[in-house]
Amino acid sequence: MTAPVPTGAAGFLARYEGLKDHLPGARKPWLNTLRADAAVHFAARGFPTRRVEQWKYTDLAPVAQAHFAEPLTMVEGALALPVPNAAHRAVFVDGRFRPDLSALEGLPFRAVGLAQHLNDAETFLGSLAKPESEPLAALNTMLFEDGLFIDVPDGVDGGLLELVSITVDPGRPFAFHPRHLFRLGAGASLTLIETATGRGQCLHNPVFEIDVAEGATLTHGRMLQEEATVFHLSTIYATIAGGGTYDNFTVAAGPRLTRNEIHAALTGPKAACHMNGAQMAADGQHVDTTTALDHAAPDCASRQTYKTVLAGRARGVFQGKILVRREAQKTDGYQMNQALLLSEDAEIDSKPQLEIYADDVKCSHGATVGALDADSLFYLRARGIPESQAKAMLVEAFLHEAVETVSDETLRGALTRALDAWWSRQGQAA
Amino acid sequence: MLRIEGLTAEIDGKEILKGIDLEVPTGEVHAIMGPNGSGKSTLSYVLSGREGYEVTGGSATLDGVDILAMEPEERAAAGLFLAFQYPVELPGVGNVTFLRTALNAIRKGRGESELDAMQFLKLARERMKALSMPEDMLKRGVNVGFSGGEKKRNEILQMALLQPSMAILDETDSGLDIDALKIVSDGVNAMRGPNFSALVITHYQRLLDYIVPDRVHVLMQGRIVKSGGPELAQELEAQGYGAVQNAA
Ligand SMILES: Nc1ncnc2c1ncn2[C@@H]1O[C@H](COP(=O)(O)OP(=O)(O)OP(=O)(O)O)[C@@H](O)[C@H]1O
Ligand SMILES: [Mg+2]
Numbered sequence: 001m002t003a004p005v006p007t008g009a010a011g012f013l014a015r016y017e018g019l020k021d022h023l024p025g026a027r028k029p030w031l032n033t034l035r036a037d038a039a040v041h042f043a044a045r046g047f048p049t050r051r052v053e054q055w056k057y058t059d060l061a062p063v064a065q066a067h068f069a070e071p072l073t074m075v076e077g078a079l080a081l082p083v084p085n086a087a088h089r090a091v092f093v094d095g096r097f098r099p100d101l102s103a104l105e106g107l108p109f110r111a112v113g114l115a116q117h118l119n120d121a122e123t124f125l126g127s128l129a130k131p132e133s134e135p136l137a138a139l140n141t142m143l144f145e146d147g148l149f150i151d152v153p154d155g156v157d158g159g160l161l162e163l164v165s166i167t168v169d170p171g172r173p174f175a176f177h178p179r180h181l182f183r184l185g186a187g188a189s190l191t192l193i194e195t196a197t198g199r200g201q202c203l204h205n206p207v208f209e210i211d212v213a214e215g216a217t218l219t220h221g222r223m224l225q226e227e228a229t230v231f232h233l234s235t236i237y238a239t240i241a242g243g244g245t246y247d248n249f250t251v252a253a254g255p256r257l258t259r260n261e262i263h264a265a266l267t268g269p270k271a272a273c274h275m276n277g278a279q280m281a282a283d284g285q286h287v288d289t290t291t292a293l294d295h296a297a298p299d300c301a302s303r304q305t306y307k308t309v310l311a312g313r314a315r316g317v318f319q320g321k322i323l324v325r326r327e328a329q330k331t332d333g334y335q336m337n338q339a340l341l342l343s344e345d346a347e348i349d350s351k352p353q354l355e356i357y358a359d360d361v362k363c364s365h366g367a368t369v370g371a372l373d374a375d376s377l378f379y380l381r382a383r384g385i386p387e388s389q390a391k392a393m394l395v396e397a398f399l400h401e402a403v404e405t406v407s408d409e410t411l412r413g414a415l416t417r418a419l420d421a422w423w424s425r426q427g428q429a430a
Numbered sequence: 431m432l433r434i435e436g437l438t439a440e441i442d443g444k445e446i447l448k449g450i451d452l453e454v455p456t457g458e459v460h461a462i463m464g465p466n467g468s469g470k471s472t473l474s475y476v477l478s479g480r481e482g483y484e485v486t487g488g489s490a491t492l493d494g495v496d497i498l499a500m501e502p503e504e505r506a507a508a509g510l511f512l513a514f515q516y517p518v519e520l521p522g523v524g525n526v527t528f529l530r531t532a533l534n535a536i537r538k539g540r541g542e543s544e545l546d547a548m549q550f551l552k553l554a555r556e557r558m559k560a561l562s563m564p565e566d567m568l569k570r571g572v573n574v575g576f577s578g579g580e581k582k583r584n585e586i587l588q589m590a591l592l593q594p595s596m597a598i599l600d601e602t603d604s605g606l607d608i609d610a611l612k613i614v615s616d617g618v619n620a621m622r623g624p625n626f627s628a629l630v631i632t633h634y635q636r637l638l639d640y641i642v643p644d645r646v647h648v649l650m651q652g653r654i655v656k657s658g659g660p661e662l663a664q665e666l667e668a669q670g671y672g673a674v675q676n677a678a
Binding site for chain 1: 478479480481482501502503505506507511512514517518520521522523527528531532535536539571588592
């Protein structure tokens, strides 16, 4: 009788024990300590269950019960890279940086693979992520191998950069945990367009640490479009200093399970954070957007608008927490969450949470859930437009409204294509 | 020709149409007048196939074809058009996309070729000019932020583009200023001809000075209680519905 292959948390801990002397940076004491601490946290908590408040509506059991191996060391064969949106791109295959597939020459700042540049990351890596409170961040810290490390110097306009993550199906389940570090110096700016695509039964568990300094602006567009066999669990930690802006727009449409978790802290006066997105799921899929916004300084503004479209027996989750600390006077916070249910079997759980300790603030939130409007549908059909096409027009309108606020044209185009691609796949399935 | 016979219909088990008999021969324009809540909009919705109405008896045919069994889009393809009393706002759906999609759907149904973006814009601009509509209304969301009068004009623009053979205009005159009333009426009159009929629902005789009907019908409590020539509208204007009811 062979010993059972350990699954879930035990499997990952066993992997860490076996690999820890071989992981990138294994000879750097600071990193060993970081990983060892993370392993302790992960061992203590394991994968979150639905008894944990932040995971009440999303069941990680399918992840916890699976056995994930390492990705292949060498990937052979042709890769179907997505059509480029920008001249510069960093490409990762199964979580590993691929300079041969990337195009980074001529960028006015440094964008490199983390595994090869860990020395420069010592002070930054781990400064924002919280492995003690988020087990997925602990898992990532314990096992990350690579990631994109971006450092835009003070005052530099970094232009447009694309981050592409692609997976290849090795025919067995595997997991990877990229760690991405983005640092924008004072007054710097950058538009980052991220695409995650690929197939295979895999767990993609990226963690982002994002530092936006005084007066800097990072626009971060994300398209999570892996196939319906993929578990995509991403955690973003962003800190935004005075006068800085972090603008996140995420389209989640494809994976079997998507968790888009964002922690953003506004730490200086007049900082701003926009977190918007559209998440879509069809039969058997689950999408979850969970945001935690920390207003820690006065005169800051935050805007969140999330749209969810669910078909078949899909499940959707939106949890949005806004914390306004005592010192965060004149906070202007807004949160809106709108869901469109295309079938009677689709379900959304929505939980806004406002915690306000300052007295002079403007904070509002709202949520709508509904089916397609019958009057709108009839109006279109009365003009001769067939029912399926009329429905498509209304769903597109609902989704396109979400991207209207994106000012960068290239990014808006890419996001719109991602939305339309999902919808046209739906049409073919229906 | 639109022929309605003994049409009864209910909403949520409440009978609203109680046996409508009405014929609009091809090429004619008929008006329907009647008090609030008498069933005028209900009739127009039942004819165009809105959900929520149960037809409990009678029939309605357009050029001999039973329309009550058709989907709304099939009725539109068959030549029926309803100008809504309350046009719907469609945020996020551009007016151009909407109009072109509708026109091409109808053209397809008629076996005609679809118009490309350029051909469509040219046609739309022409029609809009005739209705004194500013071009920027094409760029906006369908009816979004349109004034009451602009919405009504947008309905007539749709009619002018889709070229139906049978149009039902449900209080298209309400909310229109004096100039707009004239413009919209001209738009309707321009369509009049041997292949076009219309059923014009209105509360005001003034509209019928511009769009002179061949016949006027009075709808009360779900039934046509009186029919006559254009002079009937004047009679109603002078005496109100009470007189008709008493006579009926
Ligand atoms: N969804 C509904 N449920 C119940 N009753 C309804 C519904 N819709 C309409 N009715 C009723 O049907 C009757 C006819 O309404 P309809 O809108 O057809 O009147 P109308 O003649 O068009 O009136 P108006 O001149 O005010 O436009 C009214 O009594 C109205 O209250
Ligand atoms: Mg009415």
